[in-house]
Amino acid sequence: MKKPRQKTEVPHGTLALMVLKTLDVLGPLHGYAIARRIEQISGDLLSVNQGTLYPLLLKLEHEGAINSAWGTSDNSRRARYYRLSRAGRKLLQSETQSWEQTTALLGRFFQITEGDLS
Amino acid sequence: MKGLRRFLSRAWGFLIRRDDQRLQDEIEEHLALQTAANIKSGMSNEEARRQAVLKFGAVEAVREALYAEQGLPLLEEFARDLQYAFRLLIKSPRFAFAAIITLGLGVGVISSLFSLIYALGIRYLPVKDASTLVSIYQQYRGQVHSRGVYGSPYYLSYPEYLNYRDHVTAFSGLAAYAEVGLALSGSAPEPIAGQLVSCNYFHVLEASMSIGRVLTSGDCGNQEGPVAVLSHRFWQKHFGMDKNLVGKAITVDGHSVTVIGVVEPDFFGTELQVPDVWLPVTMAPQLLPATFGSRTWPHIGRNGHSPQRTNAIERKGIAGSRRRVQGGHQCHCRNGETGVYSEREGTDH
Numbered sequence: 001m002k003k004p005r006q007k008t009e010v011p012h013g014t015l016a017l018m019v020l021k022t023l024d025v026l027g028p029l030h031g032y033a034i035a036r037r038i039e040q041i042s043g044d045l046l047s048v049n050q051g052t053l054y055p056l057l058l059k060l061e062h063e064g065a066i067n068s069a070w071g072t073s074d075n076s077r078r079a080r081y082y083r084l085s086r087a088g089r090k091l092l093q094s095e096t097q098s099w100e101q102t103t104a105l106l107g108r109f110f111q112i113t114e115g116d117l118s
Numbered sequence: 119m120k121g122l123r124r125f126l127s128r129a130w131g132f133l134i135r136r137d138d139q140r141l142q143d144e145i146e147e148h149l150a151l152q153t154a155a156n157i158k159s160g161m162s163n164e165e166a167r168r169q170a171v172l173k174f175g176a177v178e179a180v181r182e183a184l185y186a187e188q189g190l191p192l193l194e195e196f197a198r199d200l201q202y203a204f205r206l207l208i209k210s211p212r213f214a215f216a217a218i219i220t221l222g223l224g225v226g227v228i229s230s231l232f233s234l235i236y237a238l239g240i241r242y243l244p245v246k247d248a249s250t251l252v253s254i255y256q257q258y259r260g261q262v263h264s265r266g267v268y269g270s271p272y273y274l275s276y277p278e279y280l281n282y283r284d285h286v287t288a289f290s291g292l293a294a295y296a297e298v299g300l301a302l303s304g305s306a307p308e309p310i311a312g313q314l315v316s317c318n319y320f321h322v323l324e325a326s327m328s329i330g331r332v333l334t335s336g337d338c339g340n341q342e343g344p345v346a347v348l349s350h351r352f353w354q355k356h357f358g359m360d361k362n363l364v365g366k367a368i369t370v371d372g373h374s375v376t377v378i379g380v381v382e383p384d385f386f387g388t389e390l391q392v393p394d395v396w397l398p399v400t401m402a403p404q405l406l407p408a409t410f411g412s413r414t415w416p417h418i419g420r421n422g423h424s425p426q427r428t429n430a431i432e433r434k435g436i437a438g439s440r441r442r443v444q445g446g447h448q449c450h451c452r453n454g455e456t457g458v459y460s461e462r463e464g465t466d467h
Contacts, residue, residue, distance in 0.1 A: 031144055032147070049174075050148065050152070050173055050175060051179070054144060055187050058184055059187055061127075062123060062124040077151075078147065079144075080140070
């Protein structure tokens with residue numbers, strides 16, 4: 001049986017970056033919404049084990065990158081909302097920069113053909 | 119900074135309070151939302167919940183990860199290990215006893231070995247300006263070990279000592295001492311540890327006194343009766359720190375000697391065994407009649423000059439005594455020691 005689409009594992013350390021970027025773009029969100037967004041944006045290509053998100057959120061909160069507070073969700077349920085802090089925004093900037101550098105570097109390697117090196 | 123904040127938050131969780139309820143609420147909320155979404159997409163209630171839990175992953179594992187993030191797992195595990203070890207030891211007391219004894223013995227042996235090595239080879243002598251003190255030894259050129267007495271080149275004969283003391287100008291003072299076992303007479307005779315010392319001994323070591331005075335050259339001149347300086351411990355133990363002891367007589371090996379002083383509590387001499395009494399070297403004929411003259415004496419010199427200049431000055435000083443010892447001498451110096459080279463074997467040593 002052939003799988004319709006192959007899901008890839010999340011590369012180590014990039015989930016935090018995705019979370020930060022999601023919160024940066026969409027503003028305060030609760031955990032479920034963050035998980036949904038990440039799935040949607042990746043086009044369901046990423047198999048995020050949703051549960052793993054919560055320890056990560058707590059870690060980011062401990063590091064001061066995000067804050068959290070109880071709020072009310074759209075269907076008037078109690079939910080914990082996460083918000084990007086100023087330190088988190090800075091962290092996102094520097095992480096984005098280094099990630100872009102890495103991908104640009106790798107990109108150049110992929111573009112190289114045999115002709116370029118002779 | 120990031121790490122520190124995280125550590126503090128975790129320490130807070132570890133020491134003060136963990137918020138497990140929050141996690142459970144969040145998980146429950148998440149599952150409810152996912153279930154609702156599943157129902158919307160057409161699943162039955164039961165299937166929707168099942169799929170939500172599946173998608174979330176292992177709830178307990180997540181809870182565990184969250185729990186760990188809220189505390190300091192390493193410390194907690196360590197504490198639990200300790201508890202466990204303690205319980206096991208209580209359960210088998212004989213094994214515990216053997217283990218504790220073994221460890222205790224091992225630690226004891228190692229630490230006493232270290233203190234011995236430290237006392238013998240590492241620390242400076244516990245006297246003033248110990249870094250300017252040297253001990254001297256002799257070497258015949260080409261025969262490194264042949265001058266050894268009792269296997270050590272540090273012992274000199276008394277005439278040799280006198281020659282170096284009087285003619286080597288490198289030192290501000292050169293003292294000699296020899297250990298001697300004595301008997302203290304009295305109502306209860308007992309063995310005591312003594313040292314025969316040159317009368318400049320306390321000057322060279324810059325010892326200060328609790329009461330009385332140190333030996334002076336007059337004490338070696340035999341003008342008055344024999345005298346003694348006591349160690350602080352001996353004074354305390356035997357004479358109850360009697361302040362009027364100075365001028366009184368004690369009897370060692372049948373000879374009456376007058377106590378002239380007691381050293382400070384922090385003066386211990388130069389050997390591992392702290393002597394009880396120091397006597398002037400001139401008492402040697404009475405106390406060591408058979409061996410005096412051939413008796414050998416370790417020496418200690420104090421160098422009054424700065425260390426940088428020491429070598430040159432010593433060379434000069436020792437060269438100056440060449441003629442008197444018949445045969446050329448050269449200095450052989452290393453840190454803390456000064457050797458005296460003799461060029462020919464069998465000179466007047």
